Amino acid sequence: MTLKNISDFRHLSPSSHPARAMKSNCIAALFVICSALVSAASFVACQNETTSLRQAFSSFKKKYGRHYRSRAQDEAFRFAIFKAHFKSLNAHNTEEGRTYDTGINQFSDMTEDEIVSEFCCPGGPQVLQAPNSEEVYYDLQDDDGNGPLDVTPYVNWTAAGAVSPVRNQGHSKYGWAFAAVGAVEGIHHIKTGNLVPLSTQSLVDCVAKDGDGCPPAEHNSGPLAWISLHGLSAEADYPYQGGKKSKCKSDVVNQPLAVRISGVKNVWPRRSEGALQLAVSRQPVPVAIDVTRIAKEYGRGIYNGWCDDTAPNHFMLAVGYGSDDAGRKYWLLKSSWGPEWGEDGYLRLERGVGSETGKCGIATNSDFPVMDDI
Ligand SMILES: *[C@@H]1O[C@H](CO)[C@@H](O)[C@H](O)[C@H]1NC(C)=O
Ligand SMILES: *[C@@H]1O[C@H](CO)[C@@H](O)[C@H](O)[C@H]1NC(C)=O
Numbered sequence: 146m147t148l149k150n151i152s153d154f155r156h157l158s159p160s161s162h163p164a165r166a167m168k169s170n171c172i173a174a175l176f177v178i179c180s181a182l183v184s185a186a187s188f189v190a191c192q193n194e195t196t197s198l199r200q201a202f203s204s205f206k207k208k209y210g211r212h213y214r215s216r217a218q219d220e221a222f223r224f225a226i227f228k229a230h231f232k233s234l235n236a237h238n239t240e241e242g243r244t245y246d247t248g249i250n251q252f253s254d255m256t257e258d259e260i261v262s263e264f265c266c267p268g269g270p271q272v273l274q275a276p277n278s279e280e281v282y283y284d285l286q287d288d289d290g291n292g293p294l295d296v297t298p299y300v301n302w303t304a305a306g307a308v309s310p311v312r313n314q315g316h317s318k319y320g321w322a323f324a325a326v327g328a329v330e331g332i333h334h335i336k337t338g339n340l341v342p343l344s345t346q347s348l349v350d351c352v353a354k355d356g357d358g359c360p361p362a363e364h365n366s367g368p369l370a371w372i373s374l375h376g377l378s379a380e381a382d383y384p385y386q387g388g389k390k391s392k393c394k395s396d397v398v399n400q401p402l403a404v405r406i407s408g409v410k411n412v413w414p415r416r417s418e419g420a421l422q423l424a425v426s427r428q429p430v431p432v433a434i435d436v437t438r439i440a441k442e443y444g445r446g447i448y449n450g451w452c453d454d455t456a457p458n459h460f461m462l463a464v465g466y467g468s469d470d471a472g473r474k475y476w477l478l479k480s481s482w483g484p485e486w487g488e489d490g491y492l493r494l495e496r497g498v499g500s501e502t503g504k505c506g507i508a509t510n511s512d513f514p515v516m517d518d519i
Pocket of ligand 2: 301303304467477
């Protein structure tokens, strides 16, 4: 079984469950054990919460390749973090009326501070910006800045074939590069009908700052500005190195280019979910959100938990939006945390929250690539 099946266990009736005689906390723990992996043997092995917690932790370590340096110290520290997460997961996933489930993923043994310092680039929204980016979509807002006035209620660029498979940025801060590349893949598909996975590594090698792996803060030196000057190679010709930065190869003769863009535009007005909605209805758009808690907390559903709406720190690719059967509105975001994270690598994030920056700051400021018609 996989993580995706977490919710299936909520619907098992106690009488059909082999663990019916167990205490409720053990049953709650079983959701995780089963989701995290293993075989039917773990049902039998679940004698008490301590045991199930240990099993969930060892399965977690195996699945995510954890090898702690010192068993005595590191392992105990990581186990304590995992345990707190495991307990809050069990509490959260039995709450009535929740719109999302918490999951177990590669962040489950990390603190929020570690996630931010090792995976995030604070100050996110500025980094894609180019000074010459034209502002668009303003005229489609109403007088109060609401809107867009006339836009389709559901978009899914993945279903339209414009989105490459979810990749995994590894232990790095390169989410911004994946988001920028995904946006170019999207507009390229829309203009040509071809979906060509493009090179994130070229941005890592040629744009990321040495040291912290974030894009330069100076105007016109972010990834989209770089792509409009240099174009992008195909992933196959310039493949990702799992989070390692090396020498920029884009100027090397014979490095074949797959795609060129003709410019960069800015979603306008800023701080408007309506403007962002209209932009996303036309093409996939990179967005910055605060992932301090989402990274670890999100399993599936529409995330409406805590977020800092004023401090986006990580990029994802907005590939759609819609509303669920209960009418709850969401953004559909493609992560670069691998297909095991969230809903097959995607996040559905609450939309239409009424604050001008949107949930987690999603509508703060976004740039996107444009391609002249070919
Ligand atoms: C739970 O299991 C662990 C490990 O098997 C054991 O050390 C502990 O005493 C058990 N606790 C209870 C309350 O049965
Ligand atoms: C988007 O489309 C993909 C591919 O068809 C599908 O797997 C996914 O469930 C869709 N997501 C939403 C939120 O509609």
